[in-house]
Amino acid sequence: MTQRQMILGMQLGNGYGSQGAAWRAPGVDVSNYTSFDAQVRYARAAERGKFAFLFLPDFLGQLGAGLDHEAPMLTLEPLLTLAAIARETERIGLVATGSTTFNEPFNLARSFKALDVMSHGRAGWNAVTTSDAASAANFGRQIAPRPERYQRAHETVQVVQALWGSWGRDAWLKDAEGARFADPAQIQPVNLQGEHVASRGPLAIPPSEQGQPVIFSAGGGAYGLEMAGRYASAVIGAVFTIDDARAQREAIRESARLAGRDPDEVKFFAGVMPAIASTTREALDRRVALGEHTFPARVAYLGSMLGLRLDVGQIDEPLTADQLDAARPSPGDPRSPRALEVAREGWTIRDVLAHGVIDYHPTPVGPAAVTADHMQEWFEAGACDGFWVSIDVYEDGIDTFVDQVVPLLQERGLYHHDYEGPTLRDHLGAPHQYGTDPRLT
Numbered sequence: 001m002t003q004r005q006m007i008l009g010m011q012l013g014n015g016y017g018s019q020g021a022a023w024r025a026p027g028v029d030v031s032n033y034t035s036f037d038a039q040v041r042y043a044r045a046a047e048r049g050k051f052a053f054l055f056l057p058d059f060l061g062q063l064g065a066g067l068d069h070e071a072p073m074l075t076l077e078p079l080l081t082l083a084a085i086a087r088e089t090e091r092i093g094l095v096a097t098g099s100t101t102f103n104e105p106f107n108l109a110r111s112f113k114a115l116d117v118m119s120h121g122r123a124g125w126n127a128v129t130t131s132d133a134a135s136a137a138n139f140g141r142q143i144a145p146r147p148e149r150y151q152r153a154h155e156t157v158q159v160v161q162a163l164w165g166s167w168g169r170d171a172w173l174k175d176a177e178g179a180r181f182a183d184p185a186q187i188q189p190v191n192l193q194g195e196h197v198a199s200r201g202p203l204a205i206p207p208s209e210q211g212q213p214v215i216f217s218a219g220g221g222a223y224g225l226e227m228a229g230r231y232a233s234a235v236i237g238a239v240f241t242i243d244d245a246r247a248q249r250e251a252i253r254e255s256a257r258l259a260g261r262d263p264d265e266v267k268f269f270a271g272v273m274p275a276i277a278s279t280t281r282e283a284l285d286r287r288v289a290l291g292e293h294t295f296p297a298r299v300a301y302l303g304s305m306l307g308l309r310l311d312v313g314q315i316d317e318p319l320t321a322d323q324l325d326a327a328r329p330s331p332g333d334p335r336s337p338r339a340l341e342v343a344r345e346g347w348t349i350r351d352v353l354a355h356g357v358i359d360y361h362p363t364p365v366g367p368a369a370v371t372a373d374h375m376q377e378w379f380e381a382g383a384c385d386g387f388w389v390s391i392d393v394y395e396d397g398i399d400t401f402v403d404q405v406v407p408l409l410q411e412r413g414l415y416h417h418d419y420e421g422p423t424l425r426d427h428l429g430a431p432h433q434y435g436t437d438p439r440l441t
C-alpha cells in the first residue's frame with residue numbers, strides 16, 4: 001500500500017508576503033504591489049515545489065487601518081492575477097476567492113469557467129459569504145443576517161454549477177467539414193429561480209480539461225460546515241492545535257457524509273506560517289525585523305492572552321518568575337496556550353512575538369527541519385490532509401521553502417515528487433463533476 005501523502009497549497013496575496021512589513025524587507029522591490037511579473041515569479045517558484053494550488057484570499061473592503069506603514073494584504077484582483085499566472089505556469093492549481101453575496105451567479109460562473117478553460121483545468125473557486133461591513137459598504141449595502149447570506153450562498157453555488165454544466169460535455173462539435181460548430185440540443189438553459197438569485201443560461205463556455213472549477217470553502221460555524229459538506233472539495237482552515245484541527249476535519253468529513261458524499265472527497269488544509277533560517281536565532285531575527293513597527297503595539301494584547309498587564313517597556317526582557325506564576329492562557333484566544341509555552345522558555349517578549357504567537361497560523365521557527373517536523377506531526381496525527389503555506393516574504397521565502405522543506409518531506413515519503421496529473425482535480429484527488437452534483441437534490 002502506498003503511503004498517504006500531504007497536499008500543499010500556497011497563500012498568495014499582495015506582491016510582498018504574508019507579514020505586514022514584507023514590503024520593506026531586504027531584496028524586495030517596493031513597487032511589487034502592482035507587479036504581475038512578481039506574482040508570476042512567486043507562482044513559478046511554488047510550481048517548482050509541486051504545490052497543488054495557489055490560494056488567493058479576497059475581501060472587498062480591504063483598505064483599513066495601518067496603511068501608513070503596511071501594504072494592503074491582497075492582490076489587486078484575484079481572478080485577473082490568476083489569469084496572468086495561468087499563462088506563465090503549467091500545472092499549479094489557481095484558486096480565487098469570490099463572494100456569493102456581492103456577485104451574481106452568472107458573473108461568477110463565467111469568470112471562473114473562463115479561467116478554468118484558459119488554465120487547462122486548474123481553476124478553483126473559494127466560495128465565501130462575506131461577513132464584513134467594509135465590504136458591504138463598497139456596494140452601498142449592509143451585511144444581511146447569516147441565514148439569509150447562506151441561503152443566497154447555497155442558491156449561488158447551485159446556479160453557478162448548473163451554468164457550468166449547461167454547455168454539454170460533447171456539445172462542441174468542431175466539425176468544419178460538416179459546417180457544424182456545436183450541437184444546440186446539448187446547450188440548454190438552466191432556468192433556475194431561487195429566492196435571492198436566478199439565471200436563465202446557458203453559459204457559452206465549453207468544459208475544461210477538468211470539466212469545471214473545483215469548489216473550495218473557508219467558512220466556520222454550522223452554516224459554513226454545511227456549505228463545505230455539500231459542495232467543497234477542499235476546506236481552508238485556521239487552526240492552532242492538532243486537536244482542534246482534527247475536530248474540524250472530522251466535522252467537515254461528517255458534514256460530507258450527511259450530504260451523501262464520500263468524506264475522502266473533501267480535503268482539509270491547516271495553515272502554517274514558517275519562519276525558516278539556518279538557526280533558531282536567525283529565524284527569530286528575521287521576524288523581529290519584520291515586526292519592528294508592529295511588535296510594540298502587540299505587547300498589551302500578548303498580556304491579555306496570558307492574563308497579565310504587560311508594559312511595552314519590558315519588550316526586551318523575558319517575563320519575570322512572578323509573571324510566569326500568575327500567567328493563565330486566555331480561553332478567548334486559542335493561541336494563548338502556545339504563547340505561554342513559548343514565554344516559559346525564557347524568551348524576551350519581542351522574541352515571544354517573533355515566534356508568531358499572535359499570527360494567523362502556527363509558526364515553526366528555526367531550520368527547515370523544524371517546519372518539516374511540524375507538518376509531519378500534524379499530518380500523521382490526522383489533523384489535516386495537507387497545508388496552506390503562508391510565506392513571510394515571498395521574494396526569498398518561497399524558494400527557501402521549496403529548496404529546504406520540500407526535499408525533507410519528499411525524503412520522508414510524505415510528499416510527492418511530481419504532479420499526479422494536469423488538473424487541479426488530479427492534484428486534490430477530487431472526483432470528476434460536471435454541472436451540479438446529482439447526489440445533492
Ligand SMILES: Cc1cc2nc3c(=O)[nH]c(=O)nc-3n(C[C@H](O)[C@H](O)[C@H](O)COP(=O)(O)O)c2cc1C
Pocket residue numbers: 056057058059060097128129130131146149218219220221223224236237238
Ligand atoms: C482560513 C480562512 C480564510 C478565509 N478567507 C476569507 C476570504 O478570503 N474572504 C472572505 O470574505 N472571508 C474569508 N473567510 C471568512 C469566512 O468565509 C466566513 O465568512 C467567516 O468565517 C464568517 O462567517 P459567516 O459568514 O458565517 O458570518 C475566511 C475564513 C477562514 C477560516
